[in-house]
Amino acid sequence: MKLWIVFVVCAGFLIGCSGDKRSPLESPIYNVDGDRIGTVTLTEEAQGVGVKIKAEGLEPGPHAVHFHERPECNGPDFQSAGNHFNPKKADHGLMNEKGAHTGDLPNVEADESGKTDVELTLSEATLRDGQTSLLRDKGTSFVIHSRQDDGMTQPAGDSGERIACAEITVKANEDPTTDPTEADKNKE
Template sequence: MKKWSVSLSILLLLIVGCSGGERSPLETSVYNSENDKIGTAVFTEQPEGVQVKLKIEGLEPGMHGVHIHEFPKCEAPDFKSAGNHFNPLAKEHGLMNSKGAHAGDMPNVEADASGMIDTELMLPEAKLKEDQMSLLRKEGTSIVIHSGPDDGMSQPSGDSGDRVACGKITLNADKDEASDPTEPDKKQENN
């Protein structure tokens, strides 16, 4: 009986330990400067880094810089509260910079003629697990979309224009109840 009790205790500890550490995939809502939800970013831990699936609408057609920023704060309308790029290794900015890139630097994304982005990106140095490179360290980070493309070199942020959309990357990010405009409205489908 004592062996069963010890075995059961160990099993419960493993279950609780694993479920409390679940960080991947993590979905966050992305908002524009009017605080309207315009889509989602889904972060998934992979062996080669963190995969980011972006599904956004309502942007100006064309190229946009997208970065991970250091604070989980998205105060509209300018999103300056998100701070600088996520850069725990103190590198220079830019995917084309021999002294870079920031851990939060990603390739530009293109919004189609309707203003929609539906793409996948990779953050090769980032993690979701607890670590110096974790997007969830301390309180978390944020994902920011800019009005123009990142030039891949200019310091400190690629001359990519205004911050036009932002989403908080936190352990509770996927608890957002706002509807996703990029998904069909379930209420309308049932009518």
């Protein structure tokens, strides 16, 4: 009887019996110079994944933000993150009737001092196992772009260069202060 209760409790939480903590999940955001400029915090919610973005050092104005298909933030251009996270093979754009990618989010606004502090919801995604999990395979990445997303243009909304990136993995909670570029150097 007690074993059954433990199983039900573990199955009901994202913190599984293996000690794998998935929610909340906080990852550091780095700019093209390798400076840590903020954090993205993901939380499993009934309506999807809550996304809290806190960053500074951005150009004032609107910026596109998306989740990309690989957990790789190799600077200076972050092309290693791959394309938008799109496991359902949809078109890009929140305004596109044939879209959107699972990783498409509304634009965020950086204030006059270059800061943004916003909470969004990624309704198609999950942190649990499955096709639309941001943690499937090895994980994904979160990318901030230089311009706003127009919500329609393929494949990325004419959102400009990738100017900041965070690797989204289960291990992100283990050491959120680790600079991913330093970790890459240590692998060599």
